[in-house]
Amino acid sequence: MATESTDKRIKLRIARVICETDKIRRYVFESLDATPLPPFTAGANISVFLPNEVVRQYSLCGDPADRSRYEIAVLCEVDGRGGSKEIHRTFIEGGEVFISSPRNLFPLNQDANHNILLAGGIGVTPMIAMLQELESRQASYELHYCTRSIDTTAFLEFLTPRIQNGRVRIYHDGGDPARGLDIDAFLKSNDQDTHLYYCGPSGFMKAVKSASEHWPRKSVHFEYFAASSDENVLVATENSAFKVKIASTGEVFDIPSDSSIVDVLRDNGLPVDTQCEEGYCGSCMTRYLSGEPDHRDSVLDEEDRSQFMLICCSRAKSPCLVLDY
Numbered sequence: 001m002a003t004e005s006t007d008k009r010i011k012l013r014i015a016r017v018i019c020e021t022d023k024i025r026r027y028v029f030e031s032l033d034a035t036p037l038p039p040f041t042a043g044a045n046i047s048v049f050l051p052n053e054v055v056r057q058y059s060l061c062g063d064p065a066d067r068s069r070y071e072i073a074v075l076c077e078v079d080g081r082g083g084s085k086e087i088h089r090t091f092i093e094g095g096e097v098f099i100s101s102p103r104n105l106f107p108l109n110q111d112a113n114h115n116i117l118l119a120g121g122i123g124v125t126p127m128i129a130m131l132q133e134l135e136s137r138q139a140s141y142e143l144h145y146c147t148r149s150i151d152t153t154a155f156l157e158f159l160t161p162r163i164q165n166g167r168v169r170i171y172h173d174g175g176d177p178a179r180g181l182d183i184d185a186f187l188k189s190n191d192q193d194t195h196l197y198y199c200g201p202s203g204f205m206k207a208v209k210s211a212s213e214h215w216p217r218k219s220v221h222f223e224y225f226a227a228s229s230d231e232n233v234l235v236a237t238e239n240s241a242f243k244v245k246i247a248s249t250g251e252v253f254d255i256p257s258d259s260s261i262v263d264v265l266r267d268n269g270l271p272v273d274t275q276c277e278e279g280y281c282g283s284c285m286t287r288y289l290s291g292e293p294d295h296r297d298s299v300l301d302e303e304d305r306s307q308f309m310l311i312c313c314s315r316a317k318s319p320c321l322v323l324d325y
Contacts, residue, residue: 009049009098010038012070017093020073020154024122026061027091029070029099036067040102042133043126043197043223046070047100047275051090056083057281059126059199059223060102061155064133070099073154075122100275105282105299106197106223108133113193115141118183118208120200121152126223128155130197131162143168146180146204177203187211190219197221217301224280224298242316246270246325247289261311261323270325272311279313286311291321 016028031037045059062071076088091097108115108130115134117127124145134141143162147153149172162168173180187196187208196219198208205224212220239257244264246253253264262272262284275283279297285308294317297310311323 008100010101011096011098012037014091014093014095014097015069017091020156021152023076023152024073024154025076025088025091026071026073026154027087028062029072029097030068032096034068037070038101039067040064040070041104042108042129043106044102044104044129045106045126045281046072046102047281048072048087049098049100050083050086052086054081054083054086055275056087057275059106059129061125061128062132064129065136070102073122073125073128103283106199106221108197109195109221112195112219113140114191114195115139116194116196117141117143118196118198118200119143119145120198120204121147122154123198123200123204124154126199127197128158131167141167144181144186145170146177146200147172148175177207183207183211187215190215192216192219195219195221199223217303239315242318243320244316245320245322247322248325252320255315260313261315265311265325274312277312279310282310284310284312287324289322289324291316292318293321 011032012029013032014027015030018026018028020026040060042064043059045057048056048058050056058072058074060070061073062069074084074087077084106126117130119127127143131141131143145153145159145168147170153170159168159170163170171180196212196215198205199222205222209222241257242255244253244255244261245251253268255261255264262274262277265272273283275281280299282299287308293305293309294315295305295309296313296315299310300308
C-alpha cells in the first residue's frame with residue numbers, strides 16, 4: 001500500500017526541501033513505500049493538512065508523468081494567515097505530512113494550437129507542471145513570468161534552458177508593474193485557437209482579466225491562489241438571512257446572517273467537501289435548481305454561475321435557494 005490515509009488524507013514523506021529563493025521553498029513529497037502516487041494532470045492542486053489543523057491548497061509543480069513524487073512551492077507570507085509560515089517552520093526533510101488527493105480546476109485545453117502561460121510571482125507554480133505536460137505532447141507554448149527581481153524568481157535553474165530556446169521570458173519590474181510586461185499591449189491581439197492561462201497575485205490577476213476581456217471566453221483560463229480582492233467577485237455587503245431547500249429530501253434550513261450554507265448543512269448532519277472555504281478552490285461547488293444566488297467566489301465563470309454556486313461563501317439574493325443535494 002502506497003500511503004496511509006485518515007479522513008481521505010494521504011500520508012507522505014517529506015523527501016526534500018529546496019530553497020528556490022529566500023522566501024520560497026520547494027517541497028518534494030514521496031510515498032512511504034515507493035508505491036506510485038495517484039496520477040494528476042497539470043494545473044492540479046492538493047490540500048496540505050498542517051499540524052495545527054490548518055488546511056492550505058497548493059498547486060503541484062512537478063512533472064505529471066512522474067508518479068514517484070508530488071512537488072509544491074510555498075512562498076512564506078509574512079503578513080499572511082499563518083499557513084505558509086507554519087510550513088516553512090515545521091516541514092523538514094524526513095518528516096511526514098498529510099495531503100489530499102490531487103484535484104484539477106485549472107486544466108490545460110487539449111485542442112489548442114498554441115498556449116500562452118502568464119505568471120505573476122508564486123503564481124508560476126501551476127505553470128511549471130503545465131509546460132512539462134505541454135512539452136511531453138510536443139505542444140506549442142510560451143511562458144511569460146513576471147517577478148520583482150532575479151532574487152525573487154523561483155525555478156530559475158529549471159527555466160534557464162527554456163529561456164535560452166525562447167519559450168520562456170522573465171520580466172523584472174523592481175516592484176513597479178509599469179516597468180514590467182505591458183499586459184494590455186501583449187494581449188491586445190488574439191487568435192481563437194490560442195488559449196491563455198494566468199495565475200498570480202490579485203493586482204496581476206485584475207490586470208490580465210481586464211486586458212483579456214475581448215478574448216473568446218472559452219480561450220481564457222485562470223486560477224486564484226487566494227481569495228480575490230476584486231470587488232466584483234467578493235461582494236462587501238451586509239449578509240441577510242435566507243432559506244435553503246434540499247431537493248432530494250425536501251428539508252428546508254434557515255441560513256442566518258452569521259452562518260454559511262456549509263455551516264448549516266454540517267450542523268444538520270449533511271456532509272460537505274470543503275478545503276479553502278473562501279471561494280477559490282471549488283471543492284464545494286453545488287448545482288442549484290431555483291432561486292438567485294449571491295455569487296462571492298473567485299472560480300466560476302458566468303456560464304457556470306447559471307447552474308452552480310460555491311456554498312462555502314456565496315449566499316442568496318432570493319428568499320430561498322433549492323440545492324440539487
